[in-house]
Amino acid sequence: MAFPPGDTTLVTAALDGIIRARSARGSEQLRLQAPAAPAVGFTPDGKDLVLVGERGEIVDRHSGRVERRFPGFPAASVFGACDAACFSISPHLRWLTYLDPGAATPRIRLIEGRTGRPAASVTVPRLDAQAVAPDGRIGVVYANGNRFFAGLVDPRSER
Numbered sequence: 001m002a003f004p005p006g007d008t009t010l011v012t013a014a015l016d017g018i019i020r021a022r023s024a025r026g027s028e029q030l031r032l033q034a035p036a037a038p039a040v041g042f043t044p045d046g047k048d049l050v051l052v053g054e055r056g057e058i059v060d061r062h063s064g065r066v067e068r069r070f071p072g073f074p075a076a077s078v079f080g081a082c083d084a085a086c087f088s089i090s091p092h093l094r095w096l097t098y099l100d101p102g103a104a105t106p107r108i109r110l111i112e113g114r115t116g117r118p119a120a121s122v123t124v125p126r127l128d129a130q131a132v133a134p135d136g137r138i139g140v141v142y143a144n145g146n147r148f149f150a151g152l153v154d155p156r157s158e159r
Helices: 075-080
Strands: 010-013 018-022 028-033 039-042 048-052 056-060 066-069 087-089 095-099 107-112 118-123 129-132 138-144 147-153
Touching: 010 039, 087 129, 095 129, 107 138
Parallel strands: none
Antiparallel strands: 010 018, 018 028, 039 048, 048 056, 056 066, 087 095, 095 107, 107 118, 129 138, 138 147
16 A cells, blocks of 8 residues: 555555555546555655566556566565565665565665666665665664664665
């Protein structure tokens, strides 16, 4: 489920395999076939829908037309083991991060949002949540016993 910034549209990925966008009044505005293991979000400007499942795509939220695909984005394996908290998008879709499903310890991959090209990665001791800043630094949050860690990590230097 997701709400675009500054709007009252609600987008849901339902058990029937359909992604629906509805206005606050309940009228259906868009209906798309959902990929396997779907997660939905919006680009920061709210214009496009980020649709992640067995593929990574940016979809026009009004027409359903695919605007961009992320080649090499292992969406099926990421979301088979995780949920939408395992990926993040920076403003204007400059960066996209996802949790590497093949890593033994939490490893966050950073890719360029416009091209899908891998940019960097960072390994962290634990991970409860992550986000990506406009400059590509990765926000990492985790709890370890009674200790809480939250910080920004530069994936190029891992500091």
